[in-house]
Amino acid sequence: MKITNIKTLKKKDLIVFDLDGTIVETKSPMDKEMSELINKLLLKYRVAVIGGGKYQVFKELFIHRLNSSKESLKHLSLFPTTSTSFYRYHNGWKKVYVINLSKSEVKRIIKAFKEVFNEIGYQHPKKTYGKLIENRDTQVTFSVFGQDIVKVLGKKGVRMKEQWKKEHTPIKMKITRLMAKRLPDLEVRAAGFTSIDVTKKGIDKAYGIKQIKKHLKVPVRDMVFIGDAIYPGGNDYAVVRTGVDYIPVAGPKEAKKIIRGLISKK
Ligand SMILES: [Mg+2]
Structure with a gap:
């Protein structure tokens, strides 16, 4: 259930965050203010972070920006690539x-992407940055502008992604649908602004919540999930199914407030 009451929120034991668009601006390093807030939060609560990005991305954008003590870090758990790792x-x-x-699943996924692009006559942007289809071992991800656009262009890259999302989301959804049709035994999901993730079947953030419950031994009722895409079609929406209490945010600014x-x- 969506919660708004601060008293209910404060009684939770475990605060679960989405990473991209919630703790950090999309694919950007965590800012200093957020780093300090998470530090303080770790003194009072257990924290888990679950996101589509791979572990290296978690390290680069999040962990390396966090100056928490070793003692505090024991209260933090990371669930990269939609909790296919912990x-x-x-x-x-x-x-x-x-x-x-x-290996054969990865091959089939890459082949399916190429076939779908051909089928609908999809043209990649003229200039791209890094890999368009990346094998993250636990997940294969297609990104419209390539993996490294924000790394290379910074804020401009974020704006380009936002713009693309505004104008072309129907194309992304179409590719997602056609991929799902070709790969019925795998999970295909539109994610972030400009990407599509493919994982083993049944891997989504609801699976993530179940993994967190199992591995951290915290009942779902003692958790709260905070994310920027808790709406139908959003990559955080699956958590609603688990019955976990949640708070939607528009971005890091609102997450900081919470x-x-x-x-x-008080
Ligand atoms: Mg997000």
């Missing part, structure tokens, strides 16, 4: 599990 801190970041796609509420003494 990392926890114990004398350094340690992988607890990872669910990889098989964290301030959580760490305030």
